Amino acid sequence: MVFQDAEFYLNPEFNVPVVFDNLISRHEMPVTIGLFVSPGDKGPGTPAYGGSDNRSFEYDSLGDQYVCFLIEELIPEVEKNYKLVSNPAGRAICGMSSGGICAFTAAWERPDVFGLVVSHCGSFTNIRGGHNYPSLIRKTASKPIRVFLQGGSNDLDIIYGNWPLANRDMAAALAYKDYDYQFVFGEGGHTLKHGAAIFPDTMRWLWRDYPKGE
Numbered sequence: 419m420v421f422q423d424a425e426f427y428l429n430p431e432f433n434v435p436v437v438f439d440n441l442i443s444r445h446e447m448p449v450t451i452g453l454f455v456s457p458g459d460k461g462p463g464t465p466a467y468g469g470s471d472n473r474s475f476e477y478d479s480l481g482d483q484y485v486c487f488l489i490e491e492l493i494p495e496v497e498k499n500y501k502l503v504s505n506p507a508g509r510a511i512c513g514m515s516s517g518g519i520c521a522f523t524a525a526w527e528r529p530d531v532f533g534l535v536v537s538h539c540g541s542f543t544n545i546r547g548g549h550n551y552p553s554l555i556r557k558t559a560s561k562p563i564r565v566f567l568q569g570g571s572n573d574l575d576i577i578y579g580n581w582p583l584a585n586r587d588m589a590a591a592l593a594y595k596d597y598d599y600q601f602v603f604g605e606g607g608h609t610l611k612h613g614a615a616i617f618p619d620t621m622r623w624l625w626r627d628y629p630k631g632e
Contacts, residue, residue, distance in 0.1 A: 419510040420488060420524075420532075422477060422517030424454035432614045441618060447625040448508065451500055453492065477516035478546040485524035489531055506533035506562070510624060514538040514610055519548045522565065526551075529561045534624050536566045538613035542588050543579030555591035565592055565599040566620055568613045570606035581608065 421427040427434045434452055441447040458472030476484050496502065503509065511532045513521040518540030525532040542548045569585035582603075589601035600623055606612040613620075 419450050419512060419534075420453045420455060420521075422455055422457075422511075422513035422520050423473075423515075424456045426514050426517070426610055427512070428454055432610055432617065434617075437617055437621065441621055445630040446618075447621050448628050448630050450510075451496065451502065453496055455488075455492065474516060474545065477513070477520035478541060478548060480523055480547045480550070482527040484520060485528045485531070488524065489528065506531055508533075508628060510534035510536065512536035512538075513540075514613065515608065516541045516545070518542075519551075522551070525563045525565075526561065529563050533562060534564050536568075536620060536624065537585075538568045538610055539570065539573055539581060539608050540567060540585060540588070541578075541581065542584040543581060545578045549579055549584065552587040552591040555588070555597075556594055558595075560595045560597060563597070564624065565597055566624055567592075567599065567601045568603075568616065568620075569601070570604045570608075570612055572605060572607040574608045 421434065426432065434454075438447070438450055438452060442449055457476050493502070506529060509532050511521040511524050511534070513519075513536075515538070518537030519542055521535050521537055522540065522542075525535045542551050567585055567589055569582055571582050573581035573585075575581070585601070585603070589599065592599040592601075602612075602616060604612045
């Protein structure tokens, strides 16, 4: 399972390795290797706030450039030391905000590689074209991906769009095309607080029919 913004998911608020260990030990999810990825440290910065990282370019852009980076460069390095499944039903990708749309884009472009998506407060807004996804989903043949969306009514409302509305539109489009999806909408803002609180249940739902081992 690939996580964008590694520091978000490894910090004490979320602490994915502990959640994984607990769920795996109770046979509530399969044994899973976490790959935690940080964005490049040099680039155009984010469109709203500047900065010295490459995060917005890598995460908000549509197309297959980022997922090809994962498939061709990062995952092969992990495979040198660990045995990974090739079945997309056994491969997940997750992110928050721009990392959330990045996770969806990776699976959308390469459902043959990633079959499971988790998006926390996903930026499905007009930063680099992400607002087009609801329409694309409705007009495109359904893809074999399972999608979990989390959002909040007090999320961002800025020049690039309204995050609560964008995530509602995504959920409506996924429902229209009969995707296997779940949308959990709370009252939170643009944080991982809600996502962290429900993460164990998210993992149970995501992996609900995958062999858990003994």
